[in-house]
Amino acid sequence: MKKSVAIIGGGIAGCAIARVLSKYDLDIHLIEKEADVGWGATKANTSIIHPGHEEDAAIHPLRAKFCVEGNRIWRKWAEEMDIPVSWPGELMIALDDGGMETLEHYLKLGEKNGVEGLEIMGRxxxxxxxxxxxxxxxAALWAPAAGLIEPWEACIALAENAADNGAKMHLNTEVKGIAVGDGKLRGLETNRGFMKVDVAINAAGLFADEISGMAGIDDFKICPRKGxxxxxxxxxMPKVKRIVHMTPTEKTKGVYAVTTVEGNLMLGPTAEDLDFDEKEERSTTEEGLDYIWENARxxxxxLPPRNKVSKMFAGLRPEPPDGKYIIRAYESPWGxxxxxxxxSPGLTAAPSIAEYVAKLMEEKLDLRMAEKEGWNPFRKGMKRFSRLSDSEKQHLINRNPQYGNVVCMCKEVTEGEVVEAIERIRKLGAxxxxxxxxxxxxxxxxxxxxxxxxxxIASIISREAGIxxxxxxxxxxxxxxxxxDIKVLQRREKDEG
Ligand SMILES: Cc1cc2nc3c(=O)[nH]c(=O)nc-3n(C[C@H](O)[C@H](O)[C@H](O)COP(=O)(O)OP(=O)(O)OC[C@H]3O[C@@H](n4cnc5c(N)ncnc54)[C@H](O)[C@@H]3O)c2cc1C
Incomplete structure (x- = not known):
């Protein structure tokens, strides 16, 4: 019988693992507590595919290895799964002599890690x-291998591709407990009932310490670090052509300026350590935003005028003790x-982490990782009307008039795209x-x-979903x-109250 494997957490790590494991003859289940994938740390970050010159392999060997490999793998994966990426390269800027020493330090680290094309340059x-x-x-350290990706689209693409290859998606499903017996994993308690599985992979981001504790392994805590x-x-205007930032500190890579894959200037992040119980604290603060502005200057x-800011937001990094990734298969509970x-750099590292996990399962859990026939690496992304030429737009409208109805003026999104998104969401079970x-x-x-x-958009959802x-x-x-209708709402409140 096929071994069943549950992946807890539909962030970039969990979805990458689901995609890689969907190559093998296994029964894969991705379990995510939210209604959709990618709504944890993965949705709010700087979106950089780091080259790997900022990782010190002597201190963080896994981070360095996964970052360099992940950067390479994303090039292939983005093409296979039609994920929006750009490769503008990165400039780490030194403003004084101290900064100059830092550039040389990172040049050496990068060369040790096998990062290609690094070069220190003058003004x-x-x-x-x-x-x-x-x-x-x-001066600056130029890293041409740095790229940018749409993180949520990457996560959706991985989940869609894994599902196409047979992985089962369980959205709105929260793991509440882990059943262990005789030193072995027996299954998962969820809000939707018990799930019997042979292997459980904990990729629950900020909550990975709690999930690990449920399996009896409670030797670490994950701390939220806000950005x-x-x-x-x-x-x-002006935007930046490259990914630009100042020399990093020990704690953080510092404030970046990037022009996102979507073409918007973005500045940030901060690096603020929160308490363990603040895993939902995503507010922005005047102090934090002023810090970003001052550093970017x-x-x-x-910088563009402040009235051109369209959004301020914050994300939370799942920070482990000493910054070290905890990637391990346990003998007890086995599975x-x-x-x-x-x-960070988890977004970059995710593909390489996923391949490492597949090896761990073979080597440490003795699972037979037989590749199945007919695995399909390809997935087609959403049609984006705004990116088409005039003649392509006309052709699409002739085929389906819903593409002639623009519902979001700012981003030129059509009814046809909203309907396509609903079909995809339905197929994923989100x-x-x-x-x-x-x-x-x-x-x-x-x-x-x-x-x-x-x-x-709400009206289209109501019509298409029949709610x-x-x-x-x-x-x-x-x-x-x-x-x-306000009367419907009042009646509902009365009924419930
Ligand atoms: C401010 C900031 C900037 C960053 N910049 C970069 C960058 O530029 N480049 C880069 O490479 N990395 C960057 N990172 C790091 C990167 O975003 C993370 O490493 C990565 O997103 C972590 O992915 P994950 O899948 O481990 O966690 P998450 O994305 O948080 O996924 C975990 C999932 O588990 C689910 N979950 C939790 N508990 C349960 C449960 N009980 N049952 C079921 N599901 C559960 C959650 O809902 C969530 O969806 C940044 C992070 C932040 C916050």
Whole structure:
């Protein structure tokens, strides 16, 4: 009989593992407590595919190995799964002599890690690569291998591809307990009942310490480390051509300026250690945002006016003790695997982590990892109307008039795309929510942040999902918008109250 494997957590790590394991003759189950994949650390980060020159292999061997390999694997995966990426390269800027020593330190680290194309350059060459660098920059470390990716789209693509290859998706399913007997994993207690599995891979991000504790392994804690950001509107100028940041500190790679794959300038993040019990604390603060602004001004010649900021937001890094990834298969309970503390550069590292986990299962758990026939590495991304030529747009509208109805003006998203997103969400077994539409179509991501299109999109969801308008939610149960007939809402409140 096929061995059954549960992956707990549908972030970038869990989804990458699901995709890699879907190659083998195993019964794969991805379990995610939210209505959709990618809503944990994966949805709010700097979106950089790091080259690997900032990882010290002597201190963090796994991070260094996975980062360099992950950067290489993403090139192939992005092509196979039609994931939006760009490869602008990165400039680490030194503003003084101390900074110069740091550049040399990272050049050496990078060379040891096998990062290609690293080069220290002077002000004239920097200006050619990035005209918006401040005059006081004395030198920079150029890393041409650095890239940018749409993190949520990457996560969705991995989940879709894994599902196409037979992995079963369990969204809105929360692991509440782990059953262990005679030193072996027996199964998972979830809000939807008991699930008997042979292997459980814990990729629960910020909550990986709690899941590990349920299996009787409670020797580490995951601490949230907050990162705040500014995201600018499409027309905010000047943007940056490269990924730019100042020399890092021991704790953080520092404030970055990037132009996202979608073409928006983004500044951030901060690095603020929170308490263990603050795993949902994603507020932005005046202090944090001012810190980003002041730091960005140190290395950028000019910034767009603040009224061009379209969004301020924060993400939480799942920070392990000493910054070390905890990736281990245990002898007791046999069948339990931790993929915990996947802090930065986890987005970059995820493909390589997933391949490592497949090896662990073979070597440490003695699973026969037989490749199955007909595994399909390809997945086609969503049609993005705004990226088509005029003639392609016309052709699409002729075939389906829903593509002629633009619902989100800021990002030029059409009804046809919203309907396609709903079909994909349904196929994945995810919740048809406003956020799951947003992350697939980019509607509500623009300057007006949804104030124009929210009700239109809610109406399409209501029509396609066959639910009343007031039941359309932001991200699942308990987050209903309550759009619609006020009398219906009042009656509902009365009935419930
Ligand atoms: C501010 C910031 C900037 C960053 N910048 C970069 C960068 O530029 N480049 C880079 O490479 N990395 C970056 N990172 C790191 C990267 O985002 C993370 O390493 C990566 O997203 C972690 O992925 P994950 O799958 O381990 O965790 P997550 O994405 O958090 O996924 C864990 C999932 O588990 C689910 N879950 C939790 N508990 C349960 C349960 N009981 N039952 C079922 N499901 C559960 C959660 O809902 C969640 O979806 C950054 C991170 C942050 C926060």
């Amino acid at each position: 004239e060459e920097i200006k050619k690569l990035e005209p918006n660098v401040n005059e006081n920059a004395i 705040q950001y500014y995201l600018f509107s499409d027309d905010a 140190k290395f950028l010649a000019s 339990f695997v931790n993929v915990a503390g996947i802090r 919740g048809i929510t406003m956020d799951s539409i947003k992350f697939r179509t980019l509607a509500m991501f623009g300057e007006c942040q949804g104030s124009f299109c929210r009700s239109r 009343p308008l007031w039941q359309v939610s932001l991200k699942g149960d308990g987050t209903e918008y309550g759009i619609g």
